[in-house]
Amino acid sequence: MVLVGFGTHSGRVLAASRWGGAVHAMSVPAARKVSVERVLHNALGEGRTALFVFDGAEGDWAATLLGHRAIGVVYHPQMDRWRSYVPTVLNRRYDSFLWIDENNGALAPGRTVTARCRAWARDGGLAQRHLADPPRRG
Numbered sequence: 001m002v003l004v005g006f007g008t009h010s011g012r013v014l015a016a017s018r019w020g021g022a023v024h025a026m027s028v029p030a031a032r033k034v035s036v037e038r039v040l041h042n043a044l045g046e047g048r049t050a051l052f053v054f055d056g057a058e059g060d061w062a063a064t065l066l067g068h069r070a071i072g073v074v075y076h077p078q079m080d081r082w083r084s085y086v087p088t089v090l091n092r093r094y095d096s097f098l099w100i101d102e103n104n105g106a107l108a109p110g111r112t113v114t115a116r117c118r119a120w121a122r123d124g125g126l127a128q129r130h131l132a133d134p135p136r137r138g
Contacts, residue, residue: 002095002096003093003094003095003096004094004095004096004097004098005068005090005093005094005096005097005098006097006098006100007036007037007040007068007069007097007098007099007100008028008031008037008069008099008100008101008102008103009030009031009037009038009040009041009101009102010028010029010030010031010101010102010103011027011028011100011102011103011104012025012026012027012028012103012104013025013026013028013071013075013103014026015071015072015073015074015075016073016074016075017074017075017076018074019073019074021074026075026077027077028071028077028080028103029077029080029081031069032067032080032081032085034066034067035066035067035068035069035085036066036067036068036069036088036090037068037069039061039066040099040101041101043061044099044101045101046101046102047101047102048099048101049098049099049100049101050098050099051096051097051098051099052090052096052097052099053095053096054090054091054094054095054096054097056091061090062089062090062091063089063090063091063092064089065087065088065089066087066088066089066090067085067086067087067088068085068086068087068088068090068093069084069085070084070085070086071084
């Protein structure tokens with residue numbers, strides 16, 4: 001198993017204001033100081049993307065305890081600086097880390113994936129077929 005982390009300095013994400021709430025696009029404010037996101041934004045420059053694969057030989061930046069923004073299903077942009085950061089040492093938490101300085105690309109694919117999932121469920125879906133005809137053990 002490979003654990004991949006994600007990070008962004010700013011942009012937009014799809015999330016809800018509460019569990020079970022409607023999902024909508026939300027603005028992500030610029031990362032706070034002394035965070036993984038600010039370190040990468042300052043080091044790599046505006047608008048950059050990068051994939052880091054950790055092997056334990058990284059410099060100080062990946063082995064340093066920093067705040068790391070955690071945006072999930074429920075998100076409150078107005079509380080971002082106080083509630084969205086968790087203490088993290090990147091090369092201990094993840095095997096690799098995908099950096100997208102300004103995240104706006106996640107919005108369109110979500111609609112496509114949702115439409116495909118709905119069509120798949122409407123047409124019977126693997127899970128429904130699997131429950132109706134469970135595999136036999138020999």
